Amino acid sequence: MALQALQALLETIEKLHKLHRSLLEISKRKSDHLKANDMDGLQKQLLAEKKHVQAVAQLEKLRIKQTEAYAVASGLPVPSTVSELLEQITDQKLALRFEHELIGLTETVTELKKQEALNQQLLEQSMQFLQISLDMLAPSIQSLNYGTPNQDQQRPQNRTLFDSKA
Numbered sequence: 001m002a003l004q005a006l007q008a009l010l011e012t013i014e015k016l017h018k019l020h021r022s023l024l025e026i027s028k029r030k031s032d033h034l035k036a037n038d039m040d041g042l043q044k045q046l047l048a049e050k051k052h053v054q055a056v057a058q059l060e061k062l063r064i065k066q067t068e069a070y071a072v073a074s075g076l077p078v079p080s081t082v083s084e085l086l087e088q089i090t091d092q093k094l095a096l097r098f099e100h101e102l103i104g105l106t107e108t109v110t111e112l113k114k115q116e117a118l119n120q121q122l123l124e125q126s127m128q129f130l131q132i133s134l135d136m137l138a139p140s141i142q143s144l145n146y147g148t149p150n151q152d153q154q155r156p157q158n159r160t161l162f163d164s165k166a
Contacts, residue, residue: 002073006089009066010098013082016059017105023052024108027115034122 026049033042063082071080074088082102089095 002070003091005066005070005073006085006094009063009070009082009085010094010101012059012063012066013098013101013105016056016063017101017108019052019056019059020105020108020112023049023056024112024115026052027112027119030119031115031122034119034126037126 026045030042030045030049033039033045067080067082067085068078070076070085071078074085076084076088082098086095086098086102089098
C-alpha cells in the first residue's frame, strides 16, 4: 500500500515538473510576443498559460492528498512535506528518482519566476512607452478649456530675413 502511494506521488510530481517546464516555454514565448508587440500572439499564450495553471492547481491538490495518504500508510505525522517523506524512502533507486524530480521541479519553478519577472518588466516598459506617446499626442487641457473664447491672441510679427525698414 505504501509503495503504491509513493509511486502515485512520484508520477504526480513528474507531471507537475512537466507542466512547469511547459509553463516556462509559454513564458518565453510571451516575452517574444511582448518584444514584437504581437498582442494576438500574447493573448493566445495567456490562454494556454491559464489552462496550464488550472492543471497545476489540480495536480497540486492531488499531490497533497497523495502525500497525506503515504504519510498515513507509513505511520508518519499527517502534515508531512515531500522532503520529509523523501527521508523515509528505503528503496535507494526510488529515492534518487524522487530527489531528481524534486530538484528539477524546484529549478524549473525558479527559472519560471525569473522569466515572469522579465515579462513583468517588459510589460511595464510597454505601458510607460504608451503613456508617454499618449501624453505627447494629446492636446494640453489648459489650451482647450481656459481663456476667453474670442480673445485675440497676440501673434509675433512676422520677421523676414531682410528687414526693409532699415
